[in-house]
């Protein structure tokens with residue numbers, strides 16, 4: 001049967017994190033694996049009330065097909081949210097497309113922009129979902145190394161210059177970046193780097209895809225202007241989502257960008273799913289009208305801040321004095337990137353983790369070439385406090401046992 005599969009289907013790989021989710025429910029398991037929000041943060045009673053109202057009173061719309069572009073009320077509300085949240089102005093509903101989560105937006109971007117010989121820039125480590133969407137169409141990625149203040153922009157420029165020198169600049173389609181609290185690395189791009197990135201993208205005429213699911217989940221420090229605000233809609237395509245601030249089950253993402261690109265994505269979406277569910281779009285729209293989302297998420301921010309601080313403290317307690325062990329200290333988002341000395345293979349260690357009831361995502365899941373083997377992604381948002389403490393204890397035990405066995409410690 002496999003001989004019937006398309007070339008694209010043959011390139012598809014099962015997502016390691018989705019596989020991990022299957023063992024998460026094993027009794028006694030502590031998971032630092034999936035980046036799934038804490039369900040107690042979902043405003044379920046408010047959403048239940050809205051759902052009842054709109055199902056009874058707006059059933060002609062909410063139970064019907066909707067436009068591919070998305071619910072006009074949701075798009076209007078989102079425009080005012082973007083203005084309040086980051087001072088983004090000068091956009092109207094035609095700059096916005098509502099997708100089935102940002103994941104679907106990544107897939108649409110891949111469809112409308114990438115050919116087999118197209119070149120695109122991604123960070124190393126890279127967000128797995130983006131890597132899967134882009135690499136299906138083209139394997140010509142260029143890596144951007146990540147530093148504490150975001151991607152190495154000098155390296156980006158050097159690579160663009162080299163590509164121009166060999167006459168392939170027209171093949172470069174976009175630079176994909178997660179500006180705030182990177183998944184998996186936890187780092188945030190500084191304002192200075194955002195400005196430089198825009199300058200370079202202008203110079204070489206390359207689109208920037210700014211994926212920002214976590215920007216509102218800031219626990220420390222001051223918000224930084226989105227790259228979209230600096231570069232404008234002609235240069236930057238901004239991806240937002242309700243997954244981490246309302247609920248991922250709604251499956252709602254928002255694309256903000258140049259109208260020609262948005263229109264092409266609309267056409268591509270027609271072939272994918274016709275429209276994003278009308279019901280969940282209207283739930284989110286009415287929620288935005290009724291509540292101030294940004295103040296509603298304050299308790300979530302407080303909860304995640306505490307969990308993040310706890311995990312950082314536990315890592316420090318367990319690994320602080322061990323040479324060659326280091327980890328990022330995110331100011332927001334859901335992830336810490338934990339790097340072990342060379343020689344530690346976190347994919348191999350995961351098997352021991354499963355047996356010892358502790359899950360994490362091996363670093364190799366975030367590379368397109370099976371590298372990052374001595375790192376792992378730790379997510380602190382879901383486990384309760386006592387599990388964070390116990391989980392890091394189990395992790396330490398595995399690390400020490402593995403390290404001794406392989407003569408790495």
Ligand SMILES: Cc1ncc(COP(=O)(O)O)c(C=O)c1O
Nearest residue numbers: 101102103127183211241243253
């Ligand atoms: C960087 C990034 N982009 C996109 C997504 C996809 O989010 P969703 O499809 O739930 O909107 C995620 C989810 O974890 C993510 O971390």
